[in-house]
Amino acid sequence: MGEFDLIRRFFQRPAADGAEAGVDVGIGDDCAVLVPTPGARWLVSSDMLVEGRHFLSTVDPARLGHKALAVNLSDLAACGATPRGFTLALALPRADEAWLAGFSRGLLALADASGCPLIGGDTTQGPLNLCVTVFGEAPAGQALLRRGARVGDEIWVSGKLGDARLALEVFRGTVALDGLGLETVRAAMECPAPRLALGQALRGIATAAIDLSDGLLGDLGHILAASGVGARLDVDALPRSAVLAAQSPALQRECLLAGGDDYELVFTAPPGAVLPDVGVRLTRIGVIEAQPGLRVVDGRGAAVEHGLRSFDHFSA
């Protein structure tokens, strides 16, 4: 199987070229050609996934295909964008047909569900590496950014936090789980749901937003730094699954505050803002303050010493 056969068999739909609304040219030319919506801004994000760092070599390829796109769609969601398409650059050690069939099935299922067609990319031989770049649109001036949080705003988070990190601890052997408990946290790690509907519904409501990829402390820290504010965060208010709630308090805090791989949205909104109901649970977890820094407290308002920090690819 050659490079172009591989693309045709696993990634190119029979009528992909021109079949999607707004796609003049899809896979198969030097560039894809898209039709921007008049008056909209164009949003772009790119994430690279490396075996052994972002996923385990044993992961189900369909789940990996889902996740490679999901983590990118999550960036569009954090900005309140509507997806328009994505490119996939793929380095593979070899053309493994069973792996490719599963990977492309998971990838394209999420693409279909999100209205985000695969429009082009690249395929090469090399150590397994997945690079997805997504494109989306938002009305001018309505993209959600990190820089808009204001003193007095409430801090909200979608869904539940920490299960993906708990799954990682299971695979590392530091925590024992099986049955439904294992399946719950494993699905959180391998099949995150990008919060696209929520992000779009928060346009004009949220003052700042980010998606949780490196852990709550660091990611919320980006909002605080960009906005020039501080915050108080109630660790006891952080939403968690029953599986995580059954773990030790120290492990819960580590998973909730520094877990990473959550792909939930953290956003700020003025007190009293009417938040959208898109079927995703929203939890108030803190408040923006003028004093710089992030103060972690418990439910009674007492300071919590945690010593945690977010994930960084190049720090020891």
Added chain:
Amino acid sequence: MGEFDLIRRFFQRPAADGAEAGVDVGIGDDCAVLVPTPGARWLVSSDMLVEGRHFLSTVDPARLGHKALAVNLSDLAACGATPRGFTLALALPRADEAWLAGFSRGLLALADASGCPLIGGDTTQGPLNLCVTVFGEAPAGQALLRRGARVGDEIWVSGKLGDARLALEVFRGTVALDGLGLETVRAAMECPAPRLALGQALRGIATAAIDLSDGLLGDLGHILAASGVGARLDVDALPRSAVLAAQSPALQRECLLAGGDDYELVFTAPPGAVLPDVGVRLTRIGVIEAQPGLRVVDGRGAAVEHGLRSFDHFSA
């Protein structure tokens, strides 16, 4: 040096955010936000470069930075697009400051020269891998595609072919070159010049176009397949450097027909078309015919047996 320090030190310009025309938000948020030109189409291309396949581990990092962007800009050039920006996803074995300084210098010098700012991306630890995604614009209906070649059109190529492949043969040890000869072919391999001005000037003139990355036979073959036509190609007319012209006829043909890594444009245009003068040499190398297939002939019109094919990442 952490991940975010690395981005700030080597890739983020002090005033990058908002400083470039048409960039509302650059590096540092979940997405970059760009302002499309009213009425224009949006063009996208993505290429991944892997150590040992696309470049040698000994390459000057500044030249590698140049090439990582150049091969992507070449796809925009082939479509006649004007660059608007690019993302870089980078997997690095370690944060090597000297390497990063050189790489980012070469990358950003070409970005500046091409009016194509770095607007975002990703940085992770892993086997060295560079994934660039470029964005450009062209007026609606004017992007150059592979599918428009018509019987009777002449086939043209820019610049000179085959030097990059000759350089590869030197590094493989099958050809001996030194001094100016080596520097000439090495520069062709490591510092290709994307033909952006030519591509834009060919809007409304060329009927089909592609950039040469995998070798002339295969890349011209894509135009023929997409356009449903055949062609006659004069191998003696193919433009070559004095260094390549001094090699054996068999090696010349291999480098010219199947070399790859040329990043010149091949395009078709009706006989008598007035071709643009943008300071790049253009050579007529063949003609589009109704009979399917690609017939390679010499300067006297006699068939040339070559047994060559283009590069494919997954064929033996």
